[in-house]
Amino acid sequence: MPYILRVDEVLQHAWDALPPSASAELTNAMINVCEDPLGATTPYGEDDGVMRTLALQSVMAVLMITHATRHVRILQITHIG
Template sequence: MTHRLHFPADVFDTYKQLPDEARRDLAVSLVDAQRHPLEVSEPYGEDDGIIRTVARGRVTAVILIGAPTSTITVLAIAYTGE
């Protein structure tokens, strides 16, 4: 099953401001998460199977997995860039 991806406007603004490489890394992480969200993510705090993190390179995102609606919402993005 493929999950739909949702970016709140403020988080998408953060995404747009990332350097090209970081945007690519985050995009790859999120595409992977759309197919297998629990397999390619790590727990965010306590493992509830709902709020998780994905990371690649120097960018990390906190995601909310909505199993009933088959959506992944990007809650926050962190970049440890130059």
């Protein structure tokens, strides 16, 4: 069963403001994250299985994985060009 993606309004605007190629890259990667959050990401600091980093060619995102409720929440989106 896939995880459910949660994005607050401010981060949704940041995602929408990305260049089209970066937005598509993040969208495709988040599909994979929702299927396998630990396999598609790397630890953010200490590997606690909760705070994760998604590092792509043009975008980085910090994620919080809540396994009990099967949610993935985006905490930060950074366009890196």
